[in-house]
Amino acid sequence: MSGPDDVELAVGADAFTKDGRGLEVAVVGAGAVGATAAYDLAREGADVTVYDRGSVASGASGRAAGICYDAFADGLDAEIAGDAIERFRALSGDDTFAFAECPYVWLAREDDPDRADAIRDQVGRMQENGVVALELEGDALSDRFPALRTDDVAVAGIAGAAGYADPAEYTACLAAAATGAGATLETEMPVEVRPDPARVIRPDGAVHEVDAVLVAAGARTGGLLADAGLELAVKPYRVQALVADVDLSEPMCYDASGDFYLRPHAEGVLAGDGTEEREADPDGYDREADPEFRTDLRERISHRVPALDLAAENAVTRSWAGLCTATPDRDPLVGQVRDGFYVATGFQGHGFMRAPAIGQRLADEILGSDGVAAFDPTRFDGDEEFEIATGTTTEPN
Ligand SMILES: Cc1cc2nc3c(=O)[nH]c(=O)nc-3n(C[C@H](O)[C@H](O)[C@H](O)COP(=O)(O)OP(=O)(O)OC[C@H]3O[C@@H](n4cnc5c(N)ncnc54)[C@H](O)[C@@H]3O)c2cc1C
Incomplete structure:
Protein backbone atom coordinates (compact mmCIF):
# COMPACT_ATOMS: atom_id res chain seq x y z
CA MET A 1 0.00 0.00 0.00
CA ALA A 64 -16.91 -6.83 1.77
CA ALA A 65 -16.53 -9.06 -1.27
CA GLY A 66 -15.54 -6.19 -3.55
CA ILE A 67 -17.84 -7.07 -6.45
CA CYS A 68 -18.61 -4.07 -8.66
CA TYR A 69 -20.93 -3.69 -11.65
CA ASP A 70 -23.27 -1.22 -13.28
CA ALA A 71 -25.96 -3.84 -13.96
CA PHE A 72 -28.88 -2.02 -12.39
CA ALA A 73 -32.26 -1.86 -14.07
CA ASP A 74 -33.14 1.47 -12.47
CA GLY A 75 -31.72 4.43 -14.40
CA LEU A 76 -30.36 6.35 -11.39
CA ASP A 77 -28.78 3.25 -9.86
CA ALA A 78 -27.17 2.45 -13.21
CA GLU A 79 -25.86 5.99 -13.60
CA ILE A 80 -24.31 6.00 -10.13
CA ALA A 81 -22.85 2.51 -10.50
CA GLY A 82 -21.52 3.40 -13.98
CA ASP A 83 -19.82 6.53 -12.62
CA ALA A 84 -18.35 4.41 -9.81
CA ILE A 85 -16.90 1.86 -12.25
CA GLU A 86 -15.35 4.66 -14.30
CA ARG A 87 -13.79 6.03 -11.13
CA PHE A 88 -12.52 2.63 -9.99
CA ARG A 89 -10.83 2.38 -13.38
CA ALA A 90 -9.42 5.90 -13.23
CA LEU A 91 -8.10 5.74 -9.67
CA SER A 92 -6.74 2.20 -9.73
CA GLY A 93 -3.17 1.44 -10.74
CA ASP A 94 0.17 0.06 -9.61
CA ASP A 95 0.62 2.78 -6.99
CA THR A 96 -2.96 2.80 -5.71
CA PHE A 97 -5.18 -0.29 -5.75
CA ALA A 98 -6.01 -3.06 -8.19
CA PHE A 99 -9.30 -3.11 -10.07
CA ALA A 100 -9.68 -6.35 -12.04
CA GLU A 101 -12.08 -6.23 -14.98
CA CYS A 102 -14.24 -9.37 -14.90
CA PRO A 103 -17.64 -10.12 -16.46
CA TYR A 104 -20.56 -10.48 -14.05
CA VAL A 105 -23.14 -13.19 -14.70
CA TRP A 106 -26.40 -13.48 -12.79
CA LEU A 107 -28.67 -16.40 -13.48
CA ALA A 108 -31.92 -18.17 -12.62
CA ARG A 109 -32.65 -21.88 -12.82
CA GLU A 110 -35.28 -23.69 -14.90
CA ASP A 111 -37.32 -24.41 -11.77
CA ASP A 112 -37.41 -20.73 -10.83
CA PRO A 113 -39.52 -19.06 -13.54
CA ASP A 114 -40.26 -15.90 -11.55
CA ARG A 115 -36.58 -15.06 -11.16
CA ALA A 116 -35.94 -16.00 -14.79
CA ASP A 117 -38.64 -13.53 -15.89
CA ALA A 118 -37.17 -10.91 -13.57
CA ILE A 119 -33.74 -11.32 -15.20
CA ARG A 120 -35.19 -11.00 -18.72
CA ASP A 121 -37.02 -7.86 -17.61
CA GLN A 122 -33.89 -6.43 -15.93
CA VAL A 123 -31.71 -6.97 -18.99
CA GLY A 124 -34.31 -5.26 -21.21
CA ARG A 125 -34.48 -2.25 -18.89
CA MET A 126 -30.69 -2.07 -18.60
CA GLN A 127 -30.35 -2.02 -22.38
CA GLU A 128 -32.94 0.79 -22.58
CA ASN A 129 -30.82 2.73 -20.08
CA GLY A 130 -27.64 2.22 -22.11
CA VAL A 131 -26.09 -0.34 -19.75
CA VAL A 132 -24.01 -2.92 -21.61
CA ALA A 133 -25.89 -6.08 -20.62
CA LEU A 134 -27.04 -9.10 -22.57
CA GLU A 135 -29.22 -12.14 -22.05
CA LEU A 136 -27.86 -15.65 -22.63
CA GLU A 137 -29.47 -19.07 -22.34
CA GLY A 138 -27.91 -22.44 -21.46
CA ASP A 139 -25.71 -23.42 -24.44
CA ALA A 140 -24.55 -19.91 -25.25
CA LEU A 141 -23.71 -19.40 -21.59
CA SER A 142 -21.67 -22.57 -21.44
CA ASP A 143 -19.81 -21.65 -24.67
CA ARG A 144 -18.86 -18.29 -23.18
CA PHE A 145 -18.11 -19.54 -19.63
CA PRO A 146 -17.15 -23.24 -19.80
CA ALA A 147 -16.46 -23.35 -16.04
CA LEU A 148 -20.14 -22.84 -15.22
CA ARG A 149 -22.67 -25.65 -15.05
CA THR A 150 -25.52 -24.46 -17.30
CA ASP A 151 -27.81 -27.46 -17.90
CA ASP A 152 -30.25 -26.25 -15.20
CA VAL A 153 -30.06 -22.56 -16.15
CA ALA A 154 -33.12 -20.91 -17.68
CA VAL A 155 -31.53 -17.55 -18.38
CA ALA A 156 -28.53 -15.44 -17.43
CA GLY A 157 -27.72 -11.76 -17.66
CA ILE A 158 -24.16 -10.68 -18.40
CA ALA A 159 -22.84 -7.26 -17.44
CA GLY A 160 -19.80 -6.01 -19.32
CA ALA A 161 -18.84 -3.07 -17.08
CA ALA A 162 -17.89 -5.08 -14.03
CA GLY A 163 -14.92 -6.10 -11.96
CA TYR A 164 -13.61 -6.45 -8.45
CA ALA A 165 -11.29 -4.71 -6.05
CA ASP A 166 -10.10 -5.39 -2.53
CA LYS A 235 -31.48 -1.54 10.22
CA PRO A 236 -28.20 -3.47 10.30
CA TYR A 237 -28.25 -7.12 9.19
CA ARG A 238 -25.63 -9.85 9.12
CA VAL A 239 -24.15 -11.50 5.99
CA GLN A 240 -21.36 -14.08 5.60
CA ALA A 241 -18.55 -14.80 3.16
CA LEU A 242 -15.64 -17.19 2.67
CA VAL A 243 -12.47 -17.71 0.64
CA ALA A 244 -11.68 -21.16 -0.77
CA ASP A 245 -8.36 -22.30 -2.17
CA VAL A 246 -9.52 -23.24 -5.69
CA ASP A 247 -8.83 -21.62 -9.05
CA LEU A 248 -11.31 -19.66 -11.13
CA SER A 249 -10.34 -16.93 -13.59
CA GLU A 250 -13.87 -15.82 -14.59
CA PRO A 251 -16.72 -14.98 -14.33
CA MET A 252 -18.10 -13.37 -11.21
CA CYS A 253 -21.43 -15.11 -10.77
CA TYR A 254 -24.61 -14.60 -8.78
CA ASP A 255 -26.88 -17.65 -8.72
CA ALA A 256 -30.16 -15.94 -7.88
CA SER A 257 -32.04 -19.24 -7.44
CA GLY A 258 -29.29 -20.66 -5.22
CA ASP A 259 -28.89 -17.30 -3.45
CA PHE A 260 -25.10 -17.10 -3.50
CA TYR A 261 -22.35 -15.25 -5.33
CA LEU A 262 -18.71 -15.94 -6.13
CA ARG A 263 -15.78 -14.18 -7.71
CA PRO A 264 -12.13 -14.91 -8.49
CA HIS A 265 -9.81 -13.88 -5.64
CA ALA A 266 -6.05 -13.63 -5.20
CA GLU A 267 -6.21 -16.62 -2.81
CA GLY A 268 -8.76 -18.64 -4.83
CA VAL A 269 -12.47 -17.92 -4.90
CA LEU A 270 -14.45 -15.55 -2.68
CA ALA A 271 -18.11 -16.45 -2.15
CA GLY A 272 -21.03 -15.47 0.02
CA ASP A 273 -24.73 -15.88 0.39
CA GLY A 274 -27.83 -13.95 1.28
CA THR A 275 -29.25 -11.96 4.07
CA GLU A 276 -30.16 -12.82 7.62
CA GLU A 277 -33.55 -11.19 7.70
CA ARG A 278 -33.37 -9.94 11.26
CA GLU A 279 -31.83 -6.89 12.82
CA ALA A 280 -28.28 -7.33 14.08
CA ASP A 281 -26.56 -5.52 16.93
CA PRO A 282 -23.31 -3.84 15.78
CA ASP A 283 -21.83 -4.46 19.26
CA GLY A 284 -23.06 -8.02 19.67
CA TYR A 285 -23.17 -9.77 16.30
CA ASP A 286 -21.10 -12.90 15.66
CA ARG A 287 -18.16 -11.92 13.45
CA GLU A 288 -17.28 -15.54 12.71
CA ALA A 289 -19.11 -17.40 9.95
CA ASP A 290 -21.41 -20.27 10.97
CA PRO A 291 -20.04 -23.81 10.29
CA GLU A 292 -23.28 -24.68 8.40
CA PHE A 293 -22.74 -21.68 6.15
CA ARG A 294 -19.36 -23.04 5.08
CA THR A 295 -20.65 -26.57 4.43
CA ASP A 296 -23.75 -25.43 2.63
CA LEU A 297 -21.98 -22.88 0.45
CA ARG A 298 -19.28 -25.39 -0.56
CA GLU A 299 -22.05 -27.60 -1.93
CA ARG A 300 -23.78 -24.80 -3.78
CA ILE A 301 -20.51 -23.60 -5.37
CA SER A 302 -19.59 -27.16 -6.43
CA HIS A 303 -22.96 -27.50 -8.09
CA ARG A 304 -22.50 -24.32 -10.14
CA VAL A 305 -18.77 -24.71 -10.89
CA PRO A 306 -18.19 -28.51 -10.87
CA ALA A 307 -14.47 -28.23 -11.65
CA LEU A 308 -13.79 -26.55 -8.31
CA ASP A 309 -12.68 -29.16 -5.81
CA LEU A 310 -14.43 -28.18 -2.61
CA ALA A 311 -15.01 -31.68 -1.22
CA ALA A 312 -12.56 -31.19 1.64
CA GLU A 313 -13.64 -28.90 4.46
CA ASN A 314 -10.18 -27.37 4.57
CA ALA A 315 -10.65 -26.06 1.02
CA VAL A 316 -12.19 -23.08 2.84
CA THR A 317 -9.25 -21.07 4.12
CA ARG A 318 -11.12 -18.13 5.64
CA SER A 319 -14.69 -17.22 6.50
CA TRP A 320 -16.31 -14.31 8.30
CA ALA A 321 -19.48 -12.29 8.87
CA GLY A 322 -20.13 -8.57 8.57
CA LEU A 323 -22.99 -6.11 8.68
CA CYS A 324 -24.94 -4.49 5.87
CA THR A 325 -27.74 -1.95 6.29
CA ALA A 326 -31.35 -2.06 5.07
CA THR A 327 -33.94 0.68 4.47
C1 LIG B 1 -19.59 -10.01 3.73
C2 LIG B 1 -19.91 -8.74 2.99
C3 LIG B 1 -19.81 -8.73 1.61
C4 LIG B 1 -20.10 -7.57 0.91
N1 LIG B 1 -19.90 -7.54 -0.44
C5 LIG B 1 -20.10 -6.39 -1.14
C6 LIG B 1 -19.83 -6.35 -2.53
O1 LIG B 1 -19.37 -7.32 -3.13
N2 LIG B 1 -20.08 -5.18 -3.19
C7 LIG B 1 -20.58 -4.08 -2.55
O2 LIG B 1 -20.81 -3.08 -3.20
N3 LIG B 1 -20.83 -4.10 -1.23
C8 LIG B 1 -20.61 -5.22 -0.51
N4 LIG B 1 -20.86 -5.25 0.84
C9 LIG B 1 -21.43 -4.05 1.46
C10 LIG B 1 -20.33 -3.03 1.74
O3 LIG B 1 -19.38 -3.62 2.59
C11 LIG B 1 -20.89 -1.79 2.42
O4 LIG B 1 -22.06 -1.34 1.76
C12 LIG B 1 -19.86 -0.66 2.40
O5 LIG B 1 -18.60 -1.15 2.80
C13 LIG B 1 -20.30 0.44 3.33
O6 LIG B 1 -19.23 1.37 3.47
P1 LIG B 1 -19.35 2.54 4.51
O7 LIG B 1 -18.16 3.39 4.34
O8 LIG B 1 -20.69 3.17 4.37
O9 LIG B 1 -19.40 1.83 5.95
P2 LIG B 1 -18.28 1.03 6.75
O10 LIG B 1 -17.27 0.41 5.87
O11 LIG B 1 -19.00 0.16 7.72
O12 LIG B 1 -17.51 2.17 7.55
C14 LIG B 1 -18.05 2.80 8.69
C15 LIG B 1 -16.91 3.22 9.59
O13 LIG B 1 -17.45 4.03 10.63
C16 LIG B 1 -16.72 3.77 11.79
N5 LIG B 1 -17.50 4.22 12.95
C17 LIG B 1 -18.67 3.68 13.40
N6 LIG B 1 -19.08 4.36 14.50
C18 LIG B 1 -18.17 5.33 14.73
C19 LIG B 1 -18.03 6.36 15.70
N7 LIG B 1 -18.92 6.52 16.69
N8 LIG B 1 -16.97 7.18 15.64
C20 LIG B 1 -16.04 7.05 14.67
N9 LIG B 1 -16.11 6.09 13.72
C21 LIG B 1 -17.17 5.25 13.74
C22 LIG B 1 -16.47 2.28 11.74
O14 LIG B 1 -15.38 1.91 12.56
C23 LIG B 1 -16.23 2.04 10.27
O15 LIG B 1 -14.84 2.04 9.94
C24 LIG B 1 -20.56 -6.39 1.59
C25 LIG B 1 -20.66 -6.41 2.98
C26 LIG B 1 -20.32 -7.57 3.69
C27 LIG B 1 -20.40 -7.54 5.19
Missing part, protein backbone atom coordinates in the same frame (compact mmCIF):
# COMPACT_ATOMS: atom_id res chain seq x y z
CA SER A 2 1.32 3.36 -0.98
CA GLY A 3 1.60 6.14 1.55
CA PRO A 4 -0.15 9.45 1.15
CA ASP A 5 2.72 11.02 -0.74
CA ASP A 6 2.89 8.19 -3.24
CA VAL A 7 -0.76 8.05 -4.16
CA GLU A 8 -1.16 9.39 -7.65
CA LEU A 9 -4.61 10.83 -7.19
CA ALA A 10 -5.37 14.37 -8.21
CA VAL A 11 -5.16 17.00 -5.51
CA GLY A 12 -6.96 20.22 -6.45
CA ALA A 13 -5.70 23.61 -5.35
CA ASP A 14 -9.03 25.46 -5.05
CA ALA A 15 -9.65 26.80 -1.59
CA PHE A 16 -13.33 26.56 -0.81
CA THR A 17 -14.42 29.31 1.54
CA LYS A 18 -17.57 29.97 3.46
CA ASP A 19 -17.88 33.15 5.52
CA GLY A 20 -14.24 33.88 4.72
CA ARG A 21 -12.73 30.62 6.00
CA GLY A 22 -12.18 27.09 4.78
CA LEU A 23 -15.25 24.91 5.15
CA GLU A 24 -14.68 22.74 8.20
CA VAL A 25 -16.04 19.24 7.77
CA ALA A 26 -16.00 16.29 10.18
CA VAL A 27 -16.40 12.89 8.52
CA VAL A 28 -17.37 10.13 10.96
CA GLY A 29 -16.30 6.79 9.55
CA ALA A 30 -13.22 5.85 7.52
CA GLY A 31 -14.99 3.23 5.41
CA ALA A 32 -15.16 3.29 1.61
CA VAL A 33 -17.85 5.99 1.60
CA GLY A 34 -16.34 8.27 4.27
CA ALA A 35 -12.82 7.97 2.86
CA THR A 36 -14.00 8.82 -0.66
CA ALA A 37 -16.04 11.81 0.51
CA ALA A 38 -13.10 13.00 2.64
CA TYR A 39 -10.76 12.78 -0.34
CA ASP A 40 -13.15 14.70 -2.60
CA LEU A 41 -13.78 17.35 0.05
CA ALA A 42 -10.10 17.79 0.91
CA ARG A 43 -9.01 18.16 -2.68
CA GLU A 44 -11.62 20.92 -3.07
CA GLY A 45 -9.91 22.78 -0.23
CA ALA A 46 -12.22 21.89 2.67
CA ASP A 47 -10.64 21.49 6.11
CA VAL A 48 -11.52 17.84 6.76
CA THR A 49 -11.10 15.70 9.86
CA VAL A 50 -11.96 12.00 9.53
CA TYR A 51 -12.74 10.12 12.74
CA ASP A 52 -12.89 6.36 13.05
CA ARG A 53 -13.66 4.42 16.19
CA GLY A 54 -11.23 1.74 15.03
CA SER A 55 -8.86 1.74 12.09
CA VAL A 56 -9.43 2.58 8.42
CA ALA A 57 -11.81 0.00 6.85
CA SER A 58 -12.56 -1.62 10.20
CA GLY A 59 -16.30 -1.74 9.40
CA ALA A 60 -18.11 -3.38 6.47
CA SER A 61 -15.56 -2.06 3.98
CA GLY A 62 -12.94 -4.37 5.47
CA ARG A 63 -15.29 -7.37 5.16
CA PRO A 167 -12.38 -3.07 -0.51
CA ALA A 168 -9.89 -2.65 2.34
CA GLU A 169 -7.17 -1.73 -0.15
CA TYR A 170 -9.41 0.79 -1.93
CA THR A 171 -10.44 2.36 1.36
CA ALA A 172 -6.89 2.59 2.72
CA CYS A 173 -5.81 4.16 -0.54
CA LEU A 174 -8.57 6.78 -0.54
CA ALA A 175 -7.95 7.56 3.14
CA ALA A 176 -4.26 8.03 2.36
CA ALA A 177 -5.15 10.23 -0.60
CA ALA A 178 -7.43 12.28 1.64
CA THR A 179 -4.62 12.91 4.11
CA GLY A 180 -2.33 13.62 1.15
CA ALA A 181 -4.84 16.30 0.12
CA GLY A 182 -4.73 17.84 3.60
CA ALA A 183 -7.32 15.92 5.63
CA THR A 184 -6.58 14.89 9.22
CA LEU A 185 -7.25 11.27 10.11
CA GLU A 186 -8.00 10.36 13.72
CA THR A 187 -8.32 6.61 14.24
CA GLU A 188 -9.22 4.81 17.50
CA MET A 189 -11.50 7.79 18.07
CA PRO A 190 -15.15 6.85 18.74
CA VAL A 191 -17.01 10.14 18.56
CA GLU A 192 -20.61 11.14 19.12
CA VAL A 193 -22.42 13.57 16.85
CA ARG A 194 -24.99 16.31 17.40
CA PRO A 195 -26.93 18.59 15.01
CA ASP A 196 -27.93 22.25 15.44
CA PRO A 197 -25.12 23.23 15.41
CA ALA A 198 -23.34 20.35 13.68
CA ARG A 199 -20.61 19.02 15.95
CA VAL A 200 -18.69 15.97 17.07
CA ILE A 201 -17.96 15.11 20.68
CA ARG A 202 -14.74 13.26 21.44
CA PRO A 203 -14.52 10.59 24.15
CA ASP A 204 -12.88 13.10 26.51
CA GLY A 205 -15.89 15.41 26.10
CA ALA A 206 -14.15 17.90 23.81
CA VAL A 207 -16.60 19.37 21.32
CA HIS A 208 -15.61 20.11 17.73
CA GLU A 209 -18.15 22.43 16.12
CA VAL A 210 -17.90 22.40 12.33
CA ASP A 211 -19.68 23.68 9.23
CA ALA A 212 -20.70 20.16 8.27
CA VAL A 213 -20.76 16.70 9.84
CA LEU A 214 -21.01 13.65 7.57
CA VAL A 215 -21.98 10.49 9.44
CA ALA A 216 -20.79 7.61 7.24
CA ALA A 217 -20.56 5.17 10.14
CA GLY A 218 -21.96 2.12 8.36
CA ALA A 219 -24.10 -0.11 10.58
CA ARG A 220 -23.60 2.26 13.51
CA THR A 221 -25.06 5.30 11.74
CA GLY A 222 -28.62 4.71 13.00
CA GLY A 223 -27.43 4.34 16.60
CA LEU A 224 -25.26 7.45 16.41
CA LEU A 225 -28.19 9.48 15.14
CA ALA A 226 -30.53 8.02 17.78
CA ASP A 227 -28.06 9.19 20.46
CA ALA A 228 -28.35 12.63 18.88
CA GLY A 229 -32.16 12.53 19.08
CA LEU A 230 -32.67 11.83 15.34
CA GLU A 231 -34.44 8.75 14.02
CA LEU A 232 -33.23 7.13 10.81
CA ALA A 233 -35.07 4.36 8.91
CA VAL A 234 -32.18 1.92 8.77
CA PRO A 328 -37.70 0.46 3.88
CA ASP A 329 -37.43 0.97 0.09
CA ARG A 330 -33.97 -0.62 -0.34
CA ASP A 331 -32.54 2.70 -1.57
CA PRO A 332 -29.77 4.26 0.52
CA LEU A 333 -30.06 7.22 2.86
CA VAL A 334 -27.60 9.76 1.48
CA GLY A 335 -27.70 13.49 2.08
CA GLN A 336 -28.64 16.23 4.49
CA VAL A 337 -30.76 15.47 7.56
CA ARG A 338 -30.42 18.85 9.29
CA ASP A 339 -28.58 22.02 8.41
CA GLY A 340 -24.94 21.02 7.99
CA PHE A 341 -25.66 17.45 9.15
CA TYR A 342 -25.38 14.67 6.56
CA VAL A 343 -25.61 10.87 6.57
CA ALA A 344 -24.70 8.03 4.21
CA THR A 345 -25.92 4.52 5.03
CA GLY A 346 -28.51 1.91 3.99
CA PHE A 347 -26.68 0.52 0.98
CA GLN A 348 -28.34 -2.94 1.09
CA GLY A 349 -25.07 -4.73 0.40
CA HIS A 350 -24.13 -2.49 -2.56
CA GLY A 351 -22.18 0.23 -0.77
CA PHE A 352 -18.68 -0.63 -1.89
CA MET A 353 -19.45 -0.70 -5.60
CA ARG A 354 -21.15 2.70 -5.32
CA ALA A 355 -18.67 4.37 -2.93
CA PRO A 356 -16.58 6.23 -5.54
CA ALA A 357 -19.70 7.91 -6.94
CA ILE A 358 -21.63 8.33 -3.68
CA GLY A 359 -18.60 9.85 -1.93
CA GLN A 360 -18.21 12.33 -4.76
CA ARG A 361 -21.92 13.26 -4.75
CA LEU A 362 -21.84 13.74 -0.99
CA ALA A 363 -18.81 16.00 -1.24
CA ASP A 364 -20.56 18.05 -3.95
CA GLU A 365 -23.68 18.34 -1.80
CA ILE A 366 -21.69 19.46 1.25
CA LEU A 367 -19.98 22.04 -0.97
CA GLY A 368 -23.33 23.44 -2.11
CA SER A 369 -24.71 21.33 -4.99
CA ASP A 370 -28.05 19.57 -4.95
CA GLY A 371 -28.08 16.11 -3.39
CA VAL A 372 -29.49 12.95 -4.95
CA ALA A 373 -33.22 13.55 -4.41
CA ALA A 374 -34.18 9.85 -4.57
CA PHE A 375 -31.77 9.07 -1.71
CA ASP A 376 -32.87 11.99 0.51
CA PRO A 377 -32.70 10.55 4.05
CA THR A 378 -35.64 12.70 5.15
CA ARG A 379 -38.02 10.85 2.78
CA PHE A 380 -38.77 8.68 5.83
CA ASP A 381 -39.81 9.86 9.27
CA GLY A 382 -37.38 7.38 10.75
CA ASP A 383 -39.86 5.49 12.91
CA GLU A 384 -41.24 3.31 10.08
CA GLU A 385 -41.81 -0.38 10.75
CA PHE A 386 -40.24 -2.42 7.96
CA GLU A 387 -38.91 -5.88 7.20
CA ILE A 388 -35.30 -6.40 6.19
CA ALA A 389 -35.71 -7.52 2.57
CA THR A 390 -33.42 -10.13 1.08
CA GLY A 391 -30.63 -8.19 -0.49
CA THR A 392 -27.55 -10.23 -1.17
CA THR A 393 -24.44 -8.30 -1.88
CA THR A 394 -24.84 -8.87 -5.57
CA GLU A 395 -28.53 -8.94 -6.28
CA PRO A 396 -29.26 -6.73 -9.28
CA ASN A 397 -32.14 -4.35 -8.67
